[in-house]
Amino acid sequence: MRRYGRFFSLKQMLRKVPVPVLIIGIIVVILCPIALLHFSSNNQGGNTLLNDIPVLRKNEKERKNYHENKSWLRNPFLQQPAGGGFRSPELLDGVPVEWSQQELSRPVVCPSVARLASKPSFDLANLTFTLTDLSSDGDLGIWDEEMDAAYHKTPKIKSTSDTGKKPLLVYVVPFSHADPGWLSTVEEYFSTSTKLALDNMLKRLLEWPDMTFIWAETSYFKMWWETLDAGKRKAVLDLTKSGRLEIVNGGYVMPDEASCSAYAILHQYIYGHQWLLDNLGVTPEHGFSIDPFGHSSSMPYFLRNLDFKTIFIQRIHYNIRRHLGKHKATEFLWEQRWDSTASTSIFTHLAPHHLYTIKNICGLTKNNCYFYDFKDIMFEIEKSQMETQAQILLEEMRKTVSLYPHNVLLYILGDDFRWAEDTEWTNQYKNYKLLMKLINSNPANDVIMQFGTLKNYYDAVFERSGTPDAPTPSLPSVQGDFFPYADKYEDYWTGYFTSRPFYKQMSRELERDLRTAEILLVLAKLESFGNDGADFQEDLIGLERAAESLGLFQHHDAITGTSKQMVALDYGDKLQNGLLMAHAVILKNVQRQADAERVDIILESYRPTPGSLPAKSPLFFKPGNMERIVFLFNPLARSRTTVIHLLSETQNLRITDADGREIAYQVSPALNDVDTQGSYLDVLRITFFLQLDPLALKAISIKSLGERTKKIKIKTRSTTTIRSTDRAGDKVKIQGFSVKELDPAELVTLTNAYMAATFRPEDGMLQALRTRKGKRKVAMELKRYESMNSGAYLFRPTGLGDLKPYPYTVRVLQGPLFSEIQTHTGGVVLIVRIYNSATDLDKSLEVELITQMEKLGENNELVLRLTTDIRNNLTFHTDSNGFQIIQRRVSHVLPMAANYYPATSMGFMEDDRSRLTLHLTQAHGVGSQRNGEIEVMIDRFLMQDDGRGVGEALRDPRVVKTHLQLQLETEGFCLDCPLKNPTDTAHRVNLAANNPPHITFEQEMSNLTTFNYEPVQSNLPCDVHLLMMKPVTYNPGDKRVGFLFHRPGLDCSTPRTSDLDVCLPGTEDILLGGLLKKAHTFKSYNETTFNFVNSRKRFGIKTPIRLLPMHIGAYTVNLP
């Protein structure tokens, strides 16, 4: 296979570069910073701007040599020097001597920086930081004396130049907010409320031809649909066709916008929208995000690319709502900061009310609205009384519409789990009809008030003030996101970014496994393993169940950790079920690829119960059963070298790949990493590195050479030396290893060819990181916020303390392939690991933290803090749904809780010398309180409810395992760029951490042999990630495969590094037809919306895909 195809295409590109362009290129290098800022994202001809040509040409030759020689195999630490044994790096002043001999980097420039959008009307980052008066109760709404005075100065009947003399048009839009699990489970809510609401909806909409209803959650709609007979289904179809029943949003759930990844958000939209298309023949056009606790700036990008015309948002900081309201900016164009073309902007409606609940939605005056909820009235309201009520309501509606530049009002009518009882339908409908009659019948009012849907409202707005694509020029623009959210005083909803980390991790695990299962199934279909199609039916059912359990958990009371404990347990069972389903598909397809359908293949790692951490299955050998074939699948569509840690009962092994090469391995004691005791298992840890091709399945052999004794000579085996601070009285015994005492006065330094990490011996905490460019203080600490007021939603710390109890036990394990420091104290085990592989693995420290909050005491919020000498000017960066990076500023005026932001994949800070990145493998809150500090919240154990609805303390007794990567970069990142992005190295480190290889092996020895299955013809461009490759639907007859490619914005300042692994972001096209070896069967592909519903354009399979940096692209192909 053409493993390093991108270099050939670079060469081809260079040949095509005309001489004038070369000259321009050189100028571009000189004017690099200016050029970076001004390069238009419209310019797709990125190839012509390849610059620094001589360097590139030289690089290309060196790279070719480098890769052809496979220097990853020539790593001195992997190779067996003459005479046997491994050598450790020779140290001089704590750093490897090779560093001084290495060539320093030189910059190479790539042309991928998108051009900044022009300054918006409102920059949310500034508003979040500058609106610091936290003295009001947000629940009182935004209407104040100043607004009231302004309102009374203007004519009662609005007649602006935009709207002309048109009547006030009011659409009353009945809705029910239905959480798929919160205080009760999804099934309980369905039987007690949601099914009744939808049953009554059908009955009453058929009865009352002017009544309307909207519905958002496809999960519930699907459950209800399955209870309907053919006649009722037909009636529902007629209602959607007539427009009186509108499906809005239409994801499987209404996803949380802080903790979900782009993959999980889009996956549940794909599933929800494809289901709606299949069953109702409709695709939603309007977003309806009324309950998520703050709003992400990636959502407008996603929804615009789902072909939504509008977004509806609700919960934002009360100060920002008031500010936007006062400036008549409750409808705006929500833009991406990085897009100067506005092609990704979307019309956004911000609800003017504090909340969507019944006490808020009729208008802006507190407590008036209870009079307009007729759900439980026991007697008929007299007409005379209603007349007064109608006049008050009309005044409220006029006040509300004064916040908008037009004369159309959206009046949503509902609350949580409403419209379930038949009497509610009758009472609400009849009384609102009476109100409408009273208001509409008086010509002096000049009002048309009627039932409607979101579509009715937006159509009227666009008719009066411009189309969604070309709205009135007066429409303000907004950039940034609505985090953090506060609803009153200093009550910041920043705790839920971390609440219930056990399940946040489980969700990410299901994402990984579902993604792998879907890729493996598509590959199996391509290999024509099931020519008749019937073979795959079971797989498709499994994938659909897994998709449902992942989708359900993205709900804004599930992944947020804000449901009741018993509902969280139910989500856990459902996630576990999803994992089992995905695993079944993975195992089945590994069997297919290995032609081993009768061989029992098991997972190397699995969760025995929904409440336990993943446990590893050891390799047990016995006579007649001395060899196992181990299967390793690379879920990334790029080549990589990965590390494999297996458990084995013996250290005497021969590990060989399909080419017969022996693989060197390191033997070390296996820490029991599912509790916080710091004890060791009765088996050994076997660690080795393996190169894996894109999406490849590699079958290697692990053979036991006999008894567990060191006397057997094995050239490829190395062992681990151990030093420990265990007190002499209870000197630690680790079976098979001699343990030396760790000198408490001597700093511990762990090194590889890239960096040196120094640790304090008394508690094993990192102190400094050193690369060849110098040393930085990076002090790792475990701290705990103390609080008597924090809860599942809110973070309300009163102070910060050290972790107790002491003392720590520290052990240092050192070997040629990796070294690590293990430290444990009651309730916490911390492991920091460094690899010696001469690949990307060496460029970050692996950090594992095993914690049990119950053991740390009550009302604690545990954080891992890094205190550094990086002068970051009180700014740091967090990712948004793994899609883009957002700059954050630390405020010393706002409370500590306001300095916390959601992150799902990374957080970093930098100065002119270094950038320190924390790579995450699940959602966390990431914050900073002082200059030079960045911290990640690990877990929370809280004894009280915080008054936001769940009505319970947050006490999860589970052991939690957190995996982070800590990367210090001293070059390759842009100092002056207004948009900060990860470097290509950081991008690879992050993808590798989030996409470990899937490992399975034979349960018993069989006649299987080693092999390499390499389905990919050429690597994707270095900056493109295969976000999804999946069946578009799970219908056996559907032959469409959907692809989502993500080309994140990567930092263009990537230098030429000594290992020559240079990536020039944004320079290469994607060749869908050249990606997979079996792709010659595809004739064409469609570019589609992100839900694969609407085809934008059809292309021949050989047409390259030009995906711009910062973008996701969606494509479908048809299998033969």
Ligand SMILES: [Zn+2]
């Ligand atoms: Zn909700």
